[in-house]
Amino acid sequence: MVLQEDIEIINRKASKKSPTGRFRGLLPYLLVSPYIIFVSVFVVFPVLFCFYLTFHKWNIISPMKFIGFANYSRLFHDHLFWLAIGNTLKFLLLHIPLQLVVSLFLAYLLNHKLKGIAFFRASFFMPVIVSGVVVTILWQQLLGFDFGLINRMLQPFGIKKIGWLVDPDIAIYSIAVMATWKNVGLYVILFLVGLQTVPPQYYEAAKMEGATQWQQFWHITLPMINTTIFMVVILSTIGGFSLFIEPYIMTGGGPLNTTLSAVLYIYKQAFQYYNMGYSATLGFFYAFMIMTVVIVQKKLIEKEV
Amino acid sequence: MKKKVSIKTILMYVLLSLAALTFIYPFLWMIGASLAPLHEVGTMTLFPSHPTLSNFAMMFDKIPIGRSLINSLLVAVFTTSLVMITGSTVGYALAKMQFKGRQFIFYVIVFTMSLPFQVTLIPNYITMVNLKLVDTFIVLVIPFAVSAFAVLMFRQAFQGLPQALIDAARIDGCNELEIIFRILWPNIKPTLVTVAILSFIGSWNEVLWPLIVVRNEQLMTMPQLVTLFAVGGRADSQLGVKVAAAVLLALPVMIAFMFFQKHFIQSMASTGLKD
Numbered sequence: 001m002v003l004q005e006d007i008e009i010i011n012r013k014a015s016k017k018s019p020t021g022r023f024r025g026l027l028p029y030l031l032v033s034p035y036i037i038f039v040s041v042f043v044v045f046p047v048l049f050c051f052y053l054t055f056h057k058w059n060i061i062s063p064m065k066f067i068g069f070a071n072y073s074r075l076f077h078d079h080l081f082w083l084a085i086g087n088t089l090k091f092l093l094l095h096i097p098l099q100l101v102v103s104l105f106l107a108y109l110l111n112h113k114l115k116g117i118a119f120f121r122a123s124f125f126m127p128v129i130v131s132g133v134v135v136t137i138l139w140q141q142l143l144g145f146d147f148g149l150i151n152r153m154l155q156p157f158g159i160k161k162i163g164w165l166v167d168p169d170i171a172i173y174s175i176a177v178m179a180t181w182k183n184v185g186l187y188v189i190l191f192l193v194g195l196q197t198v199p200p201q202y203y204e205a206a207k208m209e210g211a212t213q214w215q216q217f218w219h220i221t222l223p224m225i226n227t228t229i230f231m232v233v234i235l236s237t238i239g240g241f242s243l244f245i246e247p248y249i250m251t252g253g254g255p256l257n258t259t260l261s262a263v264l265y266i267y268k269q270a271f272q273y274y275n276m277g278y279s280a281t282l283g284f285f286y287a288f289m290i291m292t293v294v295i296v297q298k299k300l301i302e303k304e305v
Numbered sequence: 306m307k308k309k310v311s312i313k314t315i316l317m318y319v320l321l322s323l324a325a326l327t328f329i330y331p332f333l334w335m336i337g338a339s340l341a342p343l344h345e346v347g348t349m350t351l352f353p354s355h356p357t358l359s360n361f362a363m364m365f366d367k368i369p370i371g372r373s374l375i376n377s378l379l380v381a382v383f384t385t386s387l388v389m390i391t392g393s394t395v396g397y398a399l400a401k402m403q404f405k406g407r408q409f410i411f412y413v414i415v416f417t418m419s420l421p422f423q424v425t426l427i428p429n430y431i432t433m434v435n436l437k438l439v440d441t442f443i444v445l446v447i448p449f450a451v452s453a454f455a456v457l458m459f460r461q462a463f464q465g466l467p468q469a470l471i472d473a474a475r476i477d478g479c480n481e482l483e484i485i486f487r488i489l490w491p492n493i494k495p496t497l498v499t500v501a502i503l504s505f506i507g508s509w510n511e512v513l514w515p516l517i518v519v520r521n522e523q524l525m526t527m528p529q530l531v532t533l534f535a536v537g538g539r540a541d542s543q544l545g546v547k548v549a550a551a552v553l554l555a556l557p558v559m560i561a562f563m564f565f566q567k568h569f570i571q572s573m574a575s576t577g578l579k580d
Contacts, residue, residue, distance in 0.1 A: 027481060028404035034391040035410070038451035043417050046428030053427070060434070109321050114314065122566045123325040126332060129562050129569060130555045131510040133528045137535055137551040138331050141338075141544070149334070185328070189574045242422070245512055249536055263423060270427050271517060280427050287421040294419070 053280035060276055071281035081282060083257055084265040085289075087172055091261065092240045094176040099236050100229065103184045107191030108217075121192075125185035132182065136249040139178045140165070143250075165251055168258040175246050175259055183239065187232050194228030195221065230301045234294060241290045262286055332555070339549040360545035361553070367546065368534055369522055370553060377527040380445045381508040387450035388504040389497065395451070396459025397485050401471060411460075418453045430517050440521045449508060455500045462496035463489060499572040502565070509558060527554050 029036075054071050058064045075081060110121055127135055142149045143164035151161045164174040198221060206216045222229075243261040247253055253260035253268075266286065270279035333351050339360055341353030364370055398404070399411055429448060438444040466489060474488040490497065515529040522530070531550045562569055 025404075028398045028402040028407070031394040031398035031402070031481065032410060035395040035414070035451055035456060038391075039413060039417060041432065042429060042448055043420065043425060045432070046425035047420075049428040049431070050424050060431070106324055109317060109324070112317055114317060114321075118566075120321045120325050121570065122562075123329050125566070125570055126328055126559070126562065129506055129558050130332075131512070131528050131558070133510075133512055133532050133535070134335075134551045134555040137531075137547055138335055140535075141334075141548070142331060181328070189570055193574055238421075245532070249532060252536070266423060266426075267513075270430075276427060276431070283423040283427060287424040290421045290423075291419070 050280045050284050053277050054284055056277040058276045059274040061274075064277075067277070071278050072285075074278060075281055075285060080257065080260070081262070081265060084260045084262045085286075087258060087260055088241060088243060088262045090172050091176045091179075091243055092237065094173050095179055095240050096233060096236050098176065098180045099184055099187055100232055102180060103187035103232065104191050104229075106184065106188045107195055108221075110188065110192055111195045121188075124188050127182045128185040132245045133249065135178065135182045136246050139181075140250050143174055143178075166255055168256045171251060171255060171259045175243075175250065179240070179243070179246060183236070187236070190232060191225065191228055194225040198224045230297075234297055234301075237297065238290065238294060241286075241293075332559070335548055335555070336552055338545065339552040341545065343543075343545055360549035363543070364546045364549045364553075368530055368550075369525075370527070370530060370550065372523060373525050373527040373530040374553070376442075376445075376524060377509060379442070380526055381505050383446045384449045384508040385501055385504045387446065388452045388455045389500055391451045392455030392459045392500060393485050393490070394482075395456045396461075397463050397481070397489070399456070400460045400463035401468070414453045414456055418457075426513075426517070433518050439518050440524060442524065444518045445515060445524075445526065448514065449504075449511070452500075452504060455504065458496055458500055459493075462493040466492055495571075498568050502569060502572045506558065 055066060055068060056064045057067045057070070106124055110117060110124075141147075145151065145161060145163050145166055148164065150164065154162070163170060165171050202220050202224070203216055206220055211219070242263055244263040244267065247259040247261050247264050248267075251259045253264055262282075263286075266279055266282045269275045269282060337351040337353055338345075340356045340358070342355055342357050342359065345353050345355075399407060433439050433444050438447075470488060470492070471484055474484045479488060510528060511526070512528040512532055515526045516532065519525055519529065525533075531554050534550055535547055
C-alpha cells in the first residue's frame with residue numbers, strides 16, 4: 001500500500017514535468033492515434049464505402065450512378081462468379097486435407113531426436129518464405145506439358161504426358177498441390193510445436209500397456225493436438241479463399257475458366273473491366289461468405305472440443 | 306530390439322530426405338537453369354555444362370529489375386520501421402496505460418484482423434486515386450504502416466514487463482517515447498526480431514497491392530515487375546530470362562533465411578499462435 005502511494009506521488013511529480021496536466025490525460029490517445037487514423041482511413045471508411053458502392057454503377061471516370069440492388073441481382077445470376085466460387089471450393093477440397101495430412105506427417109517425422117534434423121526442418125520451410133511469384137514461375141516449369149519436369153520424370157514409367165495446367169479437369173487440382181507445397185512448411189512448424197506439448201509419460205504408459213505406434217498416434221497424439229488441427233484448418237481455409245497470384249500467373253484463370261478463383265474474378269471485374277460497383281459487390285459478398293464459413297468452422301470446433 | 310530401432314532410424318532418414326528433396330530440388334533446378342545457356346534451360350540437369358550469366362544480362366537489359374530491387378528494399382525497410390514504431394506506441398498504450406476506450410480499441414484490432422481484404426481492396430484503391438497517391442512511393446508503404454498483428458505482439462510483450470521498470474524510468478525523467486524505445490525495447494528483443502522479420506517478408510512478397518496502385522515501371526516493386534514480366538509478352542519463349550528473374554526475387558530472402566533460419570521459423574510459428 002505504501003509503495004502504491006509513493007508511486008502515485010512520484011507520478012504526480014513526474015506529471016508536473018510535462019507541459020500541462022491535461023496533456024497527460026491525452027497522452028494515451030496520442031500514442032494510439034496512429035492506429036485510430038489508420039483504422040478510419042483503411043478499414044472503417046473502406047467498409048462503408050464498399051457498401052455504398054454496391055448500390056452504384058461506376059467506372060471511376062464518369063460520375064457514379066445509383067442503380068439500387070441491380071448489382072446484387074446481377075451477382076446471383078452471374079454464372080461466372082458462381083463458377084469461380086465453385087473453383088475455389090474445389091481448390092479447398094483438395095488443399096485443406098492434403099495440407100493437414102502432409103504437414104502432420106512431416107511434423108511427426110521431425111519430432112524425433114535425429115542428427116541433422118534442423119536441416120530438414122529448414123528445407124521444408126524454404127518455400128514458405130519465398131514469394132508466391134517465384135513458386136508460381138517454378139511450378140509452371142515443373143508442370144509444363146511438353147517440357148515440364150514432372151511429365152519427363154514420368155515418361156520412363158510409361159506414363160503419357162499429362163496436361164497438368166491445360167486439362168480443364170486437372171488444372172485447379174495442380175494448383176492446389178502447388179499451394180500445399182508452398183505453405184506446408186508453416187503448418188509443419190505449428191504441428192511440431194503441438195506435438196512437443198504432448199507429455200512423454202503418456203507414450204511410456206501406452207508402451208507399457210503394449211500399444212503399437214499406430215495406436216499411440218491415434219489415441220494419444222491426435223486427441224492431444226486437436227487444437228492445432230483446428231487452427232491449421234481455419235488458417236488454410238482463410239488462406240485458400242484468397243487464392244489469386246497462382247492462377248493469375250500460371251493460367252490467367254483458364255483453361256475454360258476452370259482455375260478462375262473468386263479473388264481473381266473480383267480483381268478482373270475491377271481492374272480489367274472497371275466495373276467498380278459490381279466488383280465491390282462481389283468483394284462484399286465474398287468477404288461475408290468467408291466470415292460465415294470461418295464462424296461456422298469455429299462453432300463446430302468449439303462443440304467438438 | 307536394438308536392430309529394430311536402427312531400421313526405423315534409417316527409414317526416418319529416407320523419408321525425411323525424400324521430403325527435403327521435394328522441397329529443395331526445384332530451387333536448385335531454378336538456380337541451375339538461370340545459369341544455363343538457352344538450349345539447356347529446359348533440361349533437368351542441376352549443373353549446366355557451360356554456365357553463363359547471359360540470362361541475367363538479358364533480363365537487366367529488358368526490364369528495370371535493378372531499380373525494382375532498390376524499390377522493394379526501400380518499401381520493405383520503410384514499412385518495417387513504421388510497423389515497429391506504430392506497433393510499439395499503440396501496443397504500449399494498450400498494455401500499460403489506463404484510458405477510456407482502451408478495451409474498445411483492443412476489440413477493434415481483433416476484428417480488423419479477421420476482416421477479409423476483399424472488402425477494403427477497391428475502396429482503398431479509390432482513396433489512393435482521390436488522394437493523388439497512385440504511382441507514388443508512399444502508396445506502397447502507407448497502407449501497411451500499421452499492423453494489427455504487430456500491435457498485438459507488442460502489447461503482449463509489454464504486458465510481460467514489470468511496471469517498476471517504467472516507474473523507475475519516469476523518476477529518471479524519461480518521457481513516454483524514451484521509455485518505449487530506450488528502456489523497454491532492449492527488453493523485448495525476441496518480439497522485435499519476430500515483428501521485423503514478418504513485416505519485412507510480408508512487404509517484400511506483397512504483389513496484389515502494387516499491381517493495383519503502381520503503373521509506372523520505375524516505381525514497381527520486384528515481385529510486381531517479375532509478375533508482369535512473366536505474365537506479359539516480354540518473357541515468352543525466353544524461359545531462361547523468366548527463371549533468372551525468379552532467382553533474383555528469391556535470392557535475398559533465401560540468403561537471409563540461411564542466416565536467421567531459427568528466428569524465421571520461430572517467428573512464423575508465432576503467427577499461428579495469434580487468436
